[in-house]
Amino acid sequence: MKRRDTLGLLAVLLKAPDTLAAGSQANIVAVRVWPAQEYTRVTLESDKPLAVKHFLVDAPHRLVIDIDGLELSPGLRDLIGKVKADDPFITGVRVGQNTPTVVRIVLDLRQPAAPQIFTLAPVAAYKHRLVFDLYPKVTADPLVALAQDGGKPAGVAAPPSPASPAQRAQAAASAVNDALGELIQKIERPAEKPAPGRANLPSAPVPSAPVSTVPAAPAASAPPSAPAASKPTAVPTPAPAASAPAVSAPPGPAAPRIDQLIIIALDPGHGGEDPGAVGPSGLREKDVVLAVAHKLRERLTANANIRVLMTRDADFFVPLHERVRKARRVQADLFVSIHADAFITPQARGASVFVLSDGAATSAAARWMADRENAADMVGGVNVGAATNDANVLRALLDMSTTAQIKDSLKLGGEVLGQIGKVGKLHKPRVEQAGFAVLKAPDIPSILVETAFISNPDEEKKLRDPEYQDQLVDALATGIARYFAKNPPMQRKRSATL
Ligand SMILES: [Zn+2]
DSSP states (O other): OHHHHHHHHHHHHTSOHHHHHHHHOBOEEEEEEEOOSSOEEEEEEESSOOEEEEEEETTTTEEEEEEETBOOOHHHHHHHHHSOTTOSSEEEEEEEEEETTEEEEEEEESSOEEEEEEEEOOBTTBOEEEEEEEEESSOOOHHHHHHHGGGOOTTTTOOOOOSSHHHHHHHHHHHHHHHHHHHHHHHHSOOSOOOOTGGGOTTOOOOSOHHHHSTTTTTTSSOOOOOTTSOOOSOOOOOHHHHOOTTSOOOOTTOOOGGGOEEEEEEEOOBTTBOOOBOTTOOBHHHHHHHHHHHHHHHHTTSTTEEEEESOSSSOOOOHHHHHHHHHHTTOSEEEEEEOOOOSSTTOOOBEEEEEOSSSOSSHHHHHHHHHHHTHHHHHTOOGGGOOHHHHHHHHHHTSOOHHHHHHHHHHHHHHHHHHHHHSOBSSSSOEEEOOGGGOOTTSOEEEEEOOOTTSHHHHHHHHOHHHHHHHHHHHHHHHHHHHHHSOOOOOOOOOOO
16 A cells, blocks of 8 residues: 555656646545534545545544645635534544645544545536544434424323223324324314424524434433344333433323324435535525425424424435435334425426335336436435445345335325325326335335425425425325324334333
8 A cells, every 4th residue: 555655656756747736636626514413424525536544532532534645725724614613523623734745634523423434436516525424423212312302202201001901002092093183183273373483494503402302412421222223122111210301391291102102204305415406596405305394393293192203304414225214213104205306397397296116117207206316325425335234134125025015105195195286286196106215115104205396496486485385284294194094003012212
């Protein structure tokens, strides 16, 4: 390695000095930081691939990155100003010229991190990318996060269980029915104030309480949270004293147990390095679908028995298979992916609902859309090198037969399409099918909603309008409620380390 570098350098030195300067140095074109509770990504974009070495230092925690063939430049120094004060992982950045050809970046870390560092070849509008993903060493249990969602901790103050299993089952069933009735009522008579505040600002950081939303963030002192994927043991009878999270409001008298909850996975498409489609006036798909998802979450969780898992709740990239995995880890009852894509012609308009196909796509347009969505990982920047055994197992699982899932998904899609058709135009009057990677959970009814064509100037304008977003959210929520009314969710054996 070293020797070859030296030989390479010798070869270059034999050329004229000006070609040395032009040929060997890379130039930074852009630096980007994507902070999120789940992980913070730092991207250095350059006109040539960068060679990098890194190591971790303890006390205080730091990540040191040495980049070969690079000179300190104003573009690189920009990195320092791009780290936000409330970044969950990075407290500061230092950049220096370590040797004449090596730039050293030191990231001061807020917590011990498990970094993933990898490069991406040019794709879409991007040149070469060097990516540092900072993950926490201890990841949060998504079920715990869900249970604490909305300040209504599930399971924490569960009423004492009725005596017999039959009574318990009946209690659970009626809880679910109550939840559905309540949901449908709420939807048919929407609340006067839809509280648009937070939902309109999807990427705004929440500086006051980053810790409260992710229980295991500074996990050093927290009790070891069992990995959520581990065996779902018997239905937990939680111990209130030990588990009540300090940040939550006191539990209400009727807090539901986690095994009685309806869990809906909402999947705002794209995010982070992947903007999705961009409208003629600059509206980005990733922002508008996040705003819609936040509103939908608020609408759905007005019901105490519903929890929403967001596959992303901020502006960061989540690989497609990871979105599916998150939904499966909490045994979601539904998966709803939200998009607003572009088409080649600005005339294309109307909403569409897609489900998975087990063979050919139902139309060329559906296939085109699936190919487009499936390319998100390339643009967003997935670390292919980190493909673990888990990921391979998951991939095999996702290729399994999904006939029953498709059947349920078509029912859900039909309900949602029917409601969306009342709000705006439909692109096609029926649910379409194609091989969308994100819809492949074999056991969760899954739909992908293209809310509108952001490439159409009229539809872009509508998507930007909070009132139209509210109508869309009404339609989605009503479609979901109607699906549950006809297809009540199964009792699940969920367990969380509560
Ligand atoms: Zn999309």
